[in-house]
Amino acid sequence: MSLTESQARQDLIDIQLAKAGWSMDSYTLIEEFYTGSGHEIREDRTPYKIKGEFVDYVLLDRTRKPIAVVEAKKTSRDELSGKRQAADYADQIKAKFGFEPFIFLTNGKEIQFWDRPNYPPRKISGFYNREDLERLVHQRNYSKSLVQIAPNPDIAGRDYQTEAIRRITEAVEKSHRKFLLVMATGTGKTRTIISVIDILLRAKRIQRVLFLADRRELVRQALGSFKEHLPNESIARVEGGEIPTAARIQLSTYPSMMQVYEQLSVGYYDVIVADESHRSIYNRYKAIFDWFDSLQIGLTATPTDFIDHNTFQLFECDDGIPTFNYSFEQAVLDEHLASYRVLQAQTNFQVKGIKAGQLPTQIQEQMQTQGLDLEELNFEGTDLEKKVTNTGTINSIVREFMEKCRKDSLGLPHKAIIFAVSHAHAKRLYESFNRLYPEYQRKGMAEIIDSHMERAENTLDDFKFKDMPRVAISIDMLDTGIDIPTIQTLLFAKPVFSRVKFWQMIGRGTRRYTNPLTGKEKTNFLIIDCWNNFNYFQLNPEGETEHPSEPLPVSLFRLRLEKRSLLLSKQEDDSYTISDLQKMLMALPMENVNIRPHMEEIQELIHSWYSPSLKNDQHLSQTIAPLLRYYWADSFIQIQFRVVVERTTVAYLNGETKKIAALSEKIKDSIRNLAENVREVAAVAEKRAWILTPGFWDNLDLQRLQELQDVFAPLMRFRQSQQAEMIELNLSDYIATRRWIVYGPSGEGAFVESYREKVEAHIKNIADKQPALIKLKKGAQLNDEDILMLSEALNQIDLFVTEDVLREVYQQPTLNLPDFMKHILNISKLPDREEQIKQAFEQFIHAHGFMSASQINFLRAIRAAVLRHAKISKELLYKPPLSRVGQVENLFAPKEIEEIINFANHLAEEAA
Numbered sequence: 001m002s003l004t005e006s007q008a009r010q011d012l013i014d015i016q017l018a019k020a021g022w023s024m025d026s027y028t029l030i031e032e033f034y035t036g037s038g039h040e041i042r043e044d045r046t047p048y049k050i051k052g053e054f055v056d057y058v059l060l061d062r063t064r065k066p067i068a069v070v071e072a073k074k075t076s077r078d079e080l081s082g083k084r085q086a087a088d089y090a091d092q093i094k095a096k097f098g099f100e101p102f103i104f105l106t107n108g109k110e111i112q113f114w115d116r117p118n119y120p121p122r123k124i125s126g127f128y129n130r131e132d133l134e135r136l137v138h139q140r141n142y143s144k145s146l147v148q149i150a151p152n153p154d155i156a157g158r159d160y161q162t163e164a165i166r167r168i169t170e171a172v173e174k175s176h177r178k179f180l181l182v183m184a185t186g187t188g189k190t191r192t193i194i195s196v197i198d199i200l201l202r203a204k205r206i207q208r209v210l211f212l213a214d215r216r217e218l219v220r221q222a223l224g225s226f227k228e229h230l231p232n233e234s235i236a237r238v239e240g241g242e243i244p245t246a247a248r249i250q251l252s253t254y255p256s257m258m259q260v261y262e263q264l265s266v267g268y269y270d271v272i273v274a275d276e277s278h279r280s281i282y283n284r285y286k287a288i289f290d291w292f293d294s295l296q297i298g299l300t301a302t303p304t305d306f307i308d309h310n311t312f313q314l315f316e317c318d319d320g321i322p323t324f325n326y327s328f329e330q331a332v333l334d335e336h337l338a339s340y341r342v343l344q345a346q347t348n349f350q351v352k353g354i355k356a357g358q359l360p361t362q363i364q365e366q367m368q369t370q371g372l373d374l375e376e377l378n379f380e381g382t383d384l385e386k387k388v389t390n391t392g393t394i395n396s397i398v399r400e401f402m403e404k405c406r407k408d409s410l411g412l413p414h415k416a417i418i419f420a421v422s423h424a425h426a427k428r429l430y431e432s433f434n435r436l437y438p439e440y441q442r443k444g445m446a447e448i449i450d451s452h453m454e455r456a457e458n459t460l461d462d463f464k465f466k467d468m469p470r471v472a473i474s475i476d477m478l479d480t481g482i483d484i485p486t487i488q489t490l491l492f493a494k495p496v497f498s499r500v501k502f503w504q505m506i507g508r509g510t511r512r513y514t515n516p517l518t519g520k521e522k523t524n525f526l527i528i529d530c531w532n533n534f535n536y537f538q539l540n541p542e543g544e545t546e547h548p549s550e551p552l553p554v555s556l557f558r559l560r561l562e563k564r565s566l567l568l569s570k571q572e573d574d575s576y577t578i579s580d581l582q583k584m585l586m587a588l589p590m591e592n593v594n595i596r597p598h599m600e601e602i603q604e605l606i607h608s609w610y611s612p613s614l615k616n617d618q619h620l621s622q623t624i625a626p627l628l629r630y631y632w633a634d635s636f637i638q639i640q641f642r643v644v645v646e647r648t649t650v651a652y653l654n655g656e657t658k659k660i661a662a663l664s665e666k667i668k669d670s671i672r673n674l675a676e677n678v679r680e681v682a683a684v685a686e687k688r689a690w691i692l693t694p695g696f697w698d699n700l701d702l703q704r705l706q707e708l709q710d711v712f713a714p715l716m717r718f719r720q721s722q723q724a725e726m727i728e729l730n731l732s733d734y735i736a737t738r739r740w741i742v743y744g745p746s747g748e749g750a751f752v753e754s755y756r757e758k759v760e761a762h763i764k765n766i767a768d769k770q771p772a773l774i775k776l777k778k779g780a781q782l783n784d785e786d787i788l789m790l791s792e793a794l795n796q797i798d799l800f801v802t803e804d805v806l807r808e809v810y811q812q813p814t815l816n817l818p819d820f821m822k823h824i825l826n827i828s829k830l831p832d833r834e835e836q837i838k839q840a841f842e843q844f845i846h847a848h849g850f851m852s853a854s855q856i857n858f859l860r861a862i863r864a865a866v867l868r869h870a871k872i873s874k875e876l877l878y879k880p881p882l883s884r885v886g887q888v889e890n891l892f893a894p895k896e897i898e899e900i901i902n903f904a905n906h907l908a909e910e911a912a
Contacts, residue, residue: 002076002600003108009056009072012108017070019591020127020265022059028130030058055089058101059133066093067133068102075600079107080121083114090116100140102133109597113293119175124293125266125593132267135207139270142204146173149199155229156188156195158336164192164324168297169199171323178296180315184328185301185507186337186483190222193273193299194229197249201233206270206295210238211251212288213275217457218481219251222275226251254285261288271295276480276504289314290593301507302500303327328503328510337510339524340490342534343404344752347396348736350381350530354388354729377727385421385494389428389726392733397493397530398432400735401471406488406526409518412445414488415463417508418473421494423452424726426473429493433471446471449478480504485513488525495531502533551629552639557584558625559646565617566653576706578609585624587633595627602627637716641670642709649705664697667708675718684711732871734908756809759801763824766793777825782818791817837866840907854886861885862904872904 003011022029057070071086073079086103093101103114104127113128114121115136128136146169151162168179183189193211200206211226213219219237226235226249236244238252241259250269272294289296298315317323331337356364356377379388406414420426426448433446440446447469449459456477463472464484472478479501487509496502509525550558560581567574585602588595595602602624610616634642644666651659671691674681681688690696691712696704767773772782772790782790794801803817810820812830822828831839841863845851851859861882865872877888877897888897 003074005072005074008075008108012075013057013070013072013106016106016108016111016591017057017127021129022057022127028060030060055086055093058093059130061130061134061137065097065099066101067099067130067137068104068128069093070104070106070127073105073107075107075109077107079105079110079112083121086114087116099137102128102136109599119177122177122293125291128267128293129265132265135270136267139204139207144203144205146170146199146203146205149203151195152198152229155198156191158188160326160330160334160336161188161192161195164326165195165199167324168196172200172205172295176316177294178298178314178316180298180300180312180317180322182300182302182322182325182327184326184331184337184510185504186485186511187326187331189299189301190225190275191229193297194226196297197271197273198230200271200295201230201248207248208268208270209249210257210269210272210292210294211249211275212254212257212273212285213251214254214480215477216253217460217477218275219253220457221481221483223251254288257288258285261291264292266291266293268292269294271297274298276300286314287594302503328507331510335523336512338512338522340506340509340527341524342527342529344529344532344534344737345397345400345404345735346381346530346532346737347393347733349390349393349731349733350384351736353378353380353383354390354731355379379727382495385425387727388729389425390729390731390733391428391432392729392731394428394432395436396733396735397491398429398436400530401489401491401528402437404526404528405491412440413470415484415486416471416489416491417478417487418446418471418491419479419494419496419505420450420473420475423448423450423475425493426450426475429473444468446473448473450475451477478508480507482508483511484508485511485522487511488522489528490525491528491530492533493530495536496533497536499537502537552636552643553584553628553631554625556639556643556646557581557628557631558621559643559650560584561617561621561625563646563649563653566650570653572702582606582609584628584631584633587631588627589630592630595630598624598627634713635717637719638713641667641713641716644670645705645709645713649702652700652702652705660697660700668692670716670719671712673720674712674715675720678718681715681718684715687711752809755799759799759806759809760824762799762801763794763821767825773821773825776818776821776827779827787817790821834867837863837907844903852891855891858882858885858888858891859900862900866904866908871908872901874901877901 017023017029024030055069056072058066059068059070061067069086069089071082071089073082082105086105090101090103093099100117103116103121105112105114105121111124111126112121113124117140149169151157151165153162156162156165164181164183168181171179181189181192183192197206197209211219211222213222223235223237226233230249233249234247235249235251236247238244238250238256238260240256243260243264244250269292272289272292274289274296276299296315298311300311312322315323328337332339354377384390384393401416401418402413405416408414418426418429420429430446430448434441437445445468447459447463449456449463449472452475453459459469460472460477460482463469481504490505490509492505496505506527509527513522514520515522560577564574564577564581567577582605585606588602590596590599590602605624610620644663648660648663648667651663668691671688674688676682676685691708763773767777770790770793772786772793775782775786791802803820806817806820807813807815810823810830812819815830819828819830823830841859845856845859862872865876865882874897876882882888892900
């Protein structure tokens with residue numbers, strides 16, 4: 001249903017103008033303005049009708065002179081169709097008043113804004129208000145060429161930063177309005193953009209700025225940078241629904257701005273900077289960018305290969321080429337960033353899982369006495385910290401961190417971040433530090449820093465600027481954007497599936513740093529990867545394929561479309577479904593800029609639904625359904641329940657019994673978890689009990705499914721959340737794999753498996769040419785000269801094979817070079833862990849002369865404990881099962897006890 005121009009003006013355009021503050025009552029707007037010569041505005045606003053033309057609307061500035069014209073068309077016309085007509089009106093006004101008016105072109109559904117001297121027409125979400133237009137006039141009158149304004153090197157003076165600044169300012173001069181900067185973490189994105197803003201402010205091109213970031217801490221960090229580099233500017237945060245209108249530079253999190261953006265006019269900001277511009281901006285916060293008509297600059301550290309297409313599109317880089325790109329690899333080459341080295345370390349349970357049948361009988365018995373059902377103890381390594389947690393695994397990871405992390409001269413860790421799975425996991429890691437290293441923890445060496453902790457920002461400041469804490473255990477809060485150059489170790493205690501997130505987390509360590517006390521420079525940092533993340537992204541370069549989750553109201557609308565189609569095919573009544581669809585459309589906010597172009601069609605659907613056809617169904621699903629993301633008339637939990645019921649209805653109509661069974665369990669869980677003590681829930685107790693019986697589902701029909709929605713969807717606000725109970729175990733665990741090797745004189749490194757394969761292939765390739773290897777293959781022993789020549793032949797560029805490197809690769813610290821060659825050439829095999837431990841204990845017994853049977857029996861018990869990966873302590877010697885073998889103080893002298901403990905633990909570490 002198309003509206004005439006008069007109807008469009010009355011029903012749509014007048015309302016939109018009034019919303020922006022333009023009204024005839026306040027002498028800010030004139031209808032049917034006459035452009036004839038000799039014109040003047042009288043108090044009754046009736047123009048003299050001398051030779052000239054009528055303009056649909058003219059907007060007046062504070063002096064009551066025309067500042068803009070509005071050309072209106074009927075809704076069926078393209079809003080651009082009046083472009084020439086409006087230009088002619090503007091020319092006549094310019095001739096009369098000496099001022100180039102701004103132009104708005106509209107058909108009531110779409111609005112185009114035309115600043116003729118500076119830009120072509122562009123779509124905007126609403127009309128500018130008078131203050132916005134007067135600010136643009138000021139910029140027109142006083143702006144300078146950006147070529148004349150030099151960047152301030154004290155803000156951002158590196159060559160690549162200057163190039164980035166110029167890329168933007170040159171594009172602004174060419175009338176571009178959207179830009180995307182891709183700069184690796186640590187290369188000064190924030191400083192670069194502050195310099196850009198400084199130039200635009202000094203050139204009088206902008207007056208009001210908005211800087212957006214993901215989290216409060218990132219806003220706080222950016223706020224500090226703005227105040228440091230632009231000390232004379234008024235700078236404040238948008239927070240708690242309050243807008244600091246007096247501040248020229250405003251900073252906000254995306255969620256905070258989502259609360260207030262519609263209170264502001266579309267031209268309120270001259271430039272918006274979007275920090276960490278990735279997929280969530282397009283999916284969740286695009287409304288902000290749709291609402292404001294401003295210069296828009298996206299910042300991201302995500303490598304260009306992993307930036308979502310929609311992000312490129314949002315910042316008008318449709319060819320996938322950002323305005324400026326400075327990669328991590330280039331920054332390392334230019335010595336602006338620190339590179340990283342990776343140690344991959346996983347515990348036995350992470351690799352093999354925790355399965356009752358694989359545990360020693362003694363531990364199984366111990367677990368049964370604790371009341372654990374061994375049949376349920378069947379977990380994969382990936383279930384750790386999801387379904388099951390094990391103290392021994394956490395202890396092993398903490399020990400591995402303390403042994404391998406970068407340390408200072410006192411043996412304390414340099415600043416480090418441990419990325420945890422959850423707050424509960426972070427707490428368990430913290431408790432492990434307390435148990436294992438109380439001497440350090442009394443100084444506050446490791447602390448939890450996440451949103452669950454009160455005053456976490458204060459603890460973060462301590463981590464940044466004070467000596468303690470040294471180790472931050474965090475969930476999400478420190479994953480992105482935190483600028484702490486002193487970080488020298490990152491530990492991934494959780495799996496990561498997003499490539500973008502993974503790179504952001506790595507970026508926490510890339511900033512170079514020189515210790516002011518020692519003068520030592522940080523040129524690289526260590527990553528301890530306990531979850532095979534690097535291998536995962538080698539196998540899955542894109543990471544987990546993220547299909548942007550469809551908003552629930554969109555899913556609900558599409559399911560109802562599908563249901564209606566199935567009802568028609570089965571000649572069932574579809575009137576109730578059509579009514580549900582129409583109610584959803586009626587609840588849409590028609591003034592929304594994304595909905596306005598489809599307003600007429602939506603109104604037609606509300607009054608009379610389309611006749612069924614494939615074309616119409618496709619159109620509704622592809623064009624109208626996406627608009628339902630602006631529908632939130634019902635609560636999230638209520639819509640969620642309706643979606644599950646509608647899926648069940650579609651499955652019922654398709655005869656999918658297995659799917660119905662699975663979905664029915666979800667429905668029953670939701671209904672079962674309703675709070676019984678609530679009056680509204682108690683009122684349907686009988687019906688609720690019936691739904692939870694098999695009888696309801698055995699005789700399912702459409703009426704019952706509809707009743708489920710009608711009765712129980714509104715009650716979902718009383719649903720109580722049920723958390724899955726984590727199984728807690730206390731089993732000894734150990735690091736089973738370490739997979740990074742540094743083998744070259746200049747720090748060359750590789751994954752152990754990859755390096756070992758290359759070494760073995762190389763040795764087999766030269767086995768028939770190298771004299772020492774030929775001797776070994778013939779069964780001869782190598783003399784010192786042979787070993788020296790072989791060492792020189794292997795320690796060459798590319799692999800740098802040495803005896804020490806092979807000891808680390810094969811985890812065989814006591815073997816020599818010929819032993820490894822024999823293993824690689826299949827002459828003999830390396831001893832396995834169990835054999836090593838048994839041989840070592842035999843040698844220990846032989847080395848200590850005559851031992852009594854009781855002493856040997858006690859050492860066998862200790863050997864069994866070491867084989868189970870137990871760490872031997874003095875206390876353990878006095879506890880079962882060792883205490884059952886005998887009293888240690890009656891068998892050995894105190895010095896012998898100390899020697900046995902040290903021997904057993906050293907052996908356990910070597911054989912790990």
